[in-house]
Amino acid sequence: MELKKQSALENIDACKELLESMSDALWDHPETGYHEHFAARLYCRMLEKLGFQVEQGLAGIETAFSGTYGSGKPVIGFLGEFDALPGLSQQANVTRMCPVTEGGPGHGCGHNLLGVGALAAALGVKKYLEDNKLPGTVKFFGCPAEEGGSGKGFMARDGVFDGVDAAFCWHPGEVNSVATESTMANYQICYHFHGVASHAAMTPELGRSALDALELMNTGVQYLREHVPTDTRIHYAITNSGGNAPGTVQAYAEGLYLLRARQLPQVKELYRRVNNIAQGAALMTETTVDIEFIKACSNSIINTELNHVMQRNLEQIPPQAFDDADLEQARQFRATLTKTSTYFDALAAEATDPEDQKRFQADMDSLIHAVPLPLARERQGFVSSDVGDVSWNCPVAQINAATMPAGVAMHSWQMVAVGKSSMAKKGMLYAAKVMAGSAIDVLENQDILRRAQEELYRRTGGRKYDSPIPDDVKPHIS
Ligand SMILES: [Zn+2]
Ligand SMILES: [Zn+2]
Known part of the structure; x- marks a missing residue:
C-alpha cells in the first residue's frame, strides 16, 4: 500500500481509544430517531476538538449536523x-x-x-489532506x-448534500463485503379515522366506528395485494385501535402503512390506490379519514465504479484479526440462536466463479465471517434506506463489515x-480504514470520480433529484 495512504490509515489506529470510547458512550445512551441529543452533542464536541468546522441544526433538524475540514474540490462525504x-x-x-431498561x-x-x-x-x-497539503474537502x-x-431524506430535500462529489458509508453486520444490493423506494403514511362515539348497546345507531373503518381498510388492502407488481411490499400496523372498551363505539382509530416498490413512481401509484381504499372504508362506515404523509425514501442508485474502489480497499487492507476471546464469545452467542441468518449462505449460493466459491468455502464454518467476500453481482434488495436519497445527489458506495x-x-x-x-x-x-482508503483513491485519481459521476448520470437518465417528501411535511418526531 502507498505510504501516503498508510499514514492516513495509521491515524485511525492512533485514535482507536477515543473512537472506541465514543462508540461505547453512544451504546450506553441509546436514543431513538430525532431524539439523539446526547449523540449530537458528543459528535459536535468531538468534531470541533478534532479540527472540523461544525454546523448544527441542518434542514431545521436539531440532531442533524456536519463537520467539515479542508476547502475546494472534490468534496468527499461520510x-x-x-x-x-x-x-x-x-x-x-x-x-x-x-434488558438494561424494560421496554x-x-x-x-x-x-x-x-x-x-x-x-x-x-x-x-x-x-491525508493535511499531510499532503492537498486541496479537497472532507x-x-x-x-x-x-x-x-428518513433523516437523510429530509436533509437531501433541504439541499444538505448539494455539492458533495462522492459519499461513502458502511453498515455493521455479519460479513465483510461491498454492498451491491439496491434498496427500495418507500412511503410511510398514517391513516387517521374519525367516527362518532356512542353507547354500543343503548344507542348503536348513533355511533360510527372508526375501528370498523380501519378494519375495512386493512381488509381492502389484503385484496389489493393480488393486483400489484410482485415485488411490491405493503406493511401495516394498527397504532391506535380506539381504546379497550367494547361497550363504546370507537370514535378514533389509526393505522400506519409502509409501502415499498423498486421505484418511486410505483410507490406513488400504490399510495393512490391505498388512499382510495381508505376513502372507501370511510364511506362505508360514514366516518372520515385524514391521510398524513409521514416520510419517504428514494430507491438507491448503485455505483459500480465506486464499488470497485471499495472492493480493492476491502481486499488490500488487512481485515479484523479476531482472537480466541472473540471467537469464544461468538461461539457463546451462536449457541443462543434458534434460527440463524441466511445472509452469508445466500451470497455464497450466488457465487459462480470457482475462485469466489473457494473464498466462500473457506469462510463457511467461521464463527465470525472475517474474509473479505468477492464483489457480488448487483441485485435488488427488499429493504429501504435513506442512503437512497443521498445516492441520487452524488455517487455513493457502501460496505458491510463483520461486527458480530x-x-x-x-x-x-x-x-x-x-x-x-x-x-x-x-x-x-476495519470499515473506517476501507472507507478512508477508498476516499483517498478517489482524491488521488479524479478520473474515478468523473467516471462515477457519469455512471450516476447514466443510471438516473440525467434526472435531477426530486425529493419524494412533500414540501410541507416535517420530520415526524414521536
Ligand atoms: Zn442500520
Ligand atoms: Zn436497522
Whole structure:
C-alpha cells in the first residue's frame, strides 16, 4: 500500500481509544430517531476538538449536523448514523435476553458503531489532506433517524448534500463485503379515522366506528395485494385501535402503512390506490379519514465504479484479526440462536466463479465471517434506506463489515449485546480504514470520480433529484 495512504490509515489506529470510547458512550445512551441529543452533542464536541468546522441544526433538524475540514474540490462525504431502536434494550455481553431498561431502546442496528466508523474514516482523510497539503474537502454528516425517520431524506430535500462529489458509508453486520444490493423506494403514511362515539348497546345507531373503518381498510388492502407488481411490499400496523372498551363505539382509530416498490413512481401509484381504499372504508362506515404523509425514501442508485474502489480497499487492507476471546464469545452467542441468518449462505449460493466459491468455502464454518467476500453481482434488495436519497445527489458506495458472530440477525437482542464487544470495535475500525482508503483513491485519481459521476448520470437518465417528501411535511418526531 502507498505510504501516503498508510499514514492516513495509521491515524485511525492512533485514535482507536477515543473512537472506541465514543462508540461505547453512544451504546450506553441509546436514543431513538430525532431524539439523539446526547449523540449530537458528543459528535459536535468531538468534531470541533478534532479540527472540523461544525454546523448544527441542518434542514431545521436539531440532531442533524456536519463537520467539515479542508476547502475546494472534490468534496468527499461520510454518512454517520446514531439512532437506536425502540424496545431493544439489552445488557452488553450477556448471552440471554436481559434488558438494561424494560421496554427501553437499544442499538439493535449497530449505529453506535456505524457513526463512529464514519467519523474515523473522515479523520483518516483529514490526515491525508493535511499531510499532503492537498486541496479537497472532507465532510462528516451526522444523519439522525435512519430507522423509520428518513433523516437523510429530509436533509437531501433541504439541499444538505448539494455539492458533495462522492459519499461513502458502511453498515455493521455479519460479513465483510461491498454492498451491491439496491434498496427500495418507500412511503410511510398514517391513516387517521374519525367516527362518532356512542353507547354500543343503548344507542348503536348513533355511533360510527372508526375501528370498523380501519378494519375495512386493512381488509381492502389484503385484496389489493393480488393486483400489484410482485415485488411490491405493503406493511401495516394498527397504532391506535380506539381504546379497550367494547361497550363504546370507537370514535378514533389509526393505522400506519409502509409501502415499498423498486421505484418511486410505483410507490406513488400504490399510495393512490391505498388512499382510495381508505376513502372507501370511510364511506362505508360514514366516518372520515385524514391521510398524513409521514416520510419517504428514494430507491438507491448503485455505483459500480465506486464499488470497485471499495472492493480493492476491502481486499488490500488487512481485515479484523479476531482472537480466541472473540471467537469464544461468538461461539457463546451462536449457541443462543434458534434460527440463524441466511445472509452469508445466500451470497455464497450466488457465487459462480470457482475462485469466489473457494473464498466462500473457506469462510463457511467461521464463527465470525472475517474474509473479505468477492464483489457480488448487483441485485435488488427488499429493504429501504435513506442512503437512497443521498445516492441520487452524488455517487455513493457502501460496505458491510463483520461486527458480530456469523448467523446473528439484524435488529436482534444478540446484535445489541455484542455492540460493545472487541469483535464489534475491530469491525468498526476495519470499515473506517476501507472507507478512508477508498476516499483517498478517489482524491488521488479524479478520473474515478468523473467516471462515477457519469455512471450516476447514466443510471438516473440525467434526472435531477426530486425529493419524494412533500414540501410541507416535517420530520415526524414521536
Ligand atoms: Zn436497522
Ligand atoms: Zn442500520
